[in-house]
Amino acid sequence: MQRDPLLDFSGQVALVTGAASGLGRALSEALALRGARLVASDIDEAGLEALAADLTAAGAEVVTEVADVSTEATAERLVAVAVERFGSLELAVNNAGIGHPFTAFEDITEAMFDRQIAVNVRSVLFGMKHQLRQMTGQGRGTILNVSSMAGLNGAPKIGAYAAAKHAVVGMTRTAAVEHARAGLRINAICPYYTHTPLVDNAVLVPGGDTADAHALLESGCPMRRLGQPSEIIAVMLMLLSPGNTFMTGQAIAVDGGVSAL
Ligand SMILES: NC(=O)c1ccc[n+]([C@@H]2O[C@H](COP(=O)([O-])OP(=O)(O)OC[C@H]3O[C@@H](n4cnc5c(N)ncnc54)[C@H](O)[C@@H]3O)[C@@H](O)[C@H]2O)c1
Numbered sequence: 001m002q003r004d005p006l007l008d009f010s011g012q013v014a015l016v017t018g019a020a021s022g023l024g025r026a027l028s029e030a031l032a033l034r035g036a037r038l039v040a041s042d043i044d045e046a047g048l049e050a051l052a053a054d055l056t057a058a059g060a061e062v063v064t065e066v067a068d069v070s071t072e073a074t075a076e077r078l079v080a081v082a083v084e085r086f087g088s089l090e091l092a093v094n095n096a097g098i099g100h101p102f103t104a105f106e107d108i109t110e111a112m113f114d115r116q117i118a119v120n121v122r123s124v125l126f127g128m129k130h131q132l133r134q135m136t137g138q139g140r141g142t143i144l145n146v147s148s149m150a151g152l153n154g155a156p157k158i159g160a161y162a163a164a165k166h167a168v169v170g171m172t173r174t175a176a177v178e179h180a181r182a183g184l185r186i187n188a189i190c191p192y193y194t195h196t197p198l199v200d201n202a203v204l205v206p207g208g209d210t211a212d213a214h215a216l217l218e219s220g221c222p223m224r225r226l227g228q229p230s231e232i233i234a235v236m237l238m239l240l241s242p243g244n245t246f247m248t249g250q251a252i253a254v255d256g257g258v259s260a261l
Pocket residue numbers: 017018019020021022023024041042043044047067068069070095096097098099119146147148149190191192193194195196197198199
């Protein structure tokens with residue numbers, strides 16, 4: 001079947017972190033099935049194996065790497081894996097991330113904040129550092145960082161997460177401006193709550209009911225619902241598209257209208 005050139009990633013090597021679950025898994029499938037050669041990374045070894053089995057059966061080229069994104073060593077290693085196995089790195093998606101239970105601002109702990117910075121901020125900063133070294137050297141590349149609506153607006157009860165996701169937007173804009181003349185594009189996506197394991201299985205309210213939490217989140221959205229992964233992936237693909245060559249430094253809300261309120 002002939003691919004739409006706007007969604008044809010053949011000839012490109014893609015790195016996706018947090019690839020074993022949720023948005024990372026769905027995006028990994030979407031890219032690999034559209035021709036990208038994929039480095040899929042996560043701390044969840046079983047989840048990565050399941051992804052690799054599915055993609056290999058579908059004829060895609062994928063290498064998996066079990067790694068914790070909170071260290072610079074991982075960031076460097078993941079780029080090296082892409083280059084050693086496939087010869088280059090055109091697309092990097094810094095997606096791995098964690099939430100935390102709803103917590104009033106005055107109850108945020110040092111441990112909660114430090115964990116957010118380690119997983120949600122260090123991963124993006126050091127990830128981009130090594131991805132940009134490679135992309136600058138090869139003269140092409142696109143980075144997509146996964147922020148959140150909590151990276152653009154106030155986000156009640158998730159203050160430490162909001163701090164981390166605002167940092168992702170700041171790093172995205174800064175790196176984009178630094179590398180625009182080199183033709184490298186760096187953008188962020190900012191989804192509202194979406195039905196992934198992070199939202200459906202996590203303890204949003206300690207001791208509380210997930211359905212109640214979802215009802216509250218739905219009521220705060222003009223579309224009166226949470227997002228579906230496919231709705232976020234559609235925009236991620238647009239941001240990574242080979243046809244999207246003049247867009248950089250943007251933080252794109254995909255949020256059922258929340259940011260328009
Ligand atoms: N689902 C939402 O509502 C939503 C909304 C806005 C932003 N996001 C962001 O989207 C991204 C993906 O989230 P998701 O909803 O798919 O969640 P998810 O929990 O389904 O997937 C996250 C993946 O990241 C991996 N991961 C966690 N910590 C890691 C670490 N230290 N090193 C390597 N991998 C690690 C997990 O194993 C998991 O496979 C996150 O950055 C999240 O903050 C999600």
